[in-house]
Amino acid sequence: MVGAGEGETVTPTGAALLVAAGTRFGPLPAMALRGVGYGAGGRDPADRANVLPALLGEAPGSAEPMLLLETNVDDVTGEVLGNLVGRLLDAGAADAWLSPIVMKKGRPAHTVHVLVVPERAADCERIVLAETGSLGLRRTPVDRAALPRRTTTVEVEGHLVRLKHGPWGVKPEHDDVAATAAALGLPLREVSRRALDIGRFTAHTSEEFR
Structure with a gap:
């Protein structure tokens, strides 16, 4: 195949391999670069380096919009809190966990955390409020970087x-x-x-x- 300048820039076999692999021409896609290699040709054109770079990369994790729901409770038993985490995960939460804290008057307590997509947030909020008896909770928009799996x-x-x-x-x-x-x-x-x-x-x- 002949392109800019004199001589063949790709062999028929190389062109066939590119077509079979579904190669597209354009800007480099977004990627996490893992390796770079170069192959050098035998000719030495005056206008450009006769090398072929090869880049190995992985698709980066995509940013997924999520909501972080939180409430502090100091009057809920461990049995209820343990069951709550399971119920939230069954309801579609991406993650749910508990953190020990100290509230006013030195009371030992817990923060209930729920990471959930916005479409499932209302269901998770109802479960948290019904199970804990809390009078409210906080909503914080967050982005989750999700790797391919x-x-x-x-x-x-x-x-x-x-x-x-x-x-x-x-x-x-x-x-x-x-x-x-x-x-x-x-x-x-x-x-x-x-x-x-x-x-x-x-x-x-x-x-x-x-």
Whole structure:
């Protein structure tokens, strides 16, 4: 293929590979850069360097608008608070947690925190107010940087265990590990190890033979 200047700038095989890979021409996409490499050609044109750069990158985490709901309570039992966190997660909260604090008159208390998308905030607010008896809560808009993730499933002695994959590692789903451990009479760490080993073997064979 001939472009600006004299001579061939890409071979027919190279052009076919670019088409097959669905290559697009334009500005570099947003990415977290992981590596850069250069290949040098044999010719030495006077108007430009005869090199081909290759960049390896990962898609950056996207900023997701969320709401942080919070309220302070000093008259709610630990049983109620423990149940509250589970109810909030079941209602669609991205996360829910408790922080120990000290309120007026030196009273030991807790802050209830809920991270939720705006569309599910009303449901979570109703649960917090109904379960704690609090007279109000705070809303703070926040942005969550969410990295790409996916889930696969492996079988450990007849029991299904989900694996959560992120850019930096893999982790078995705790509820699945706990249920499998109870059914097989094994420690949690042993079930986790087996699930990860099966996941690694499955990934290796699928990449090798697909």
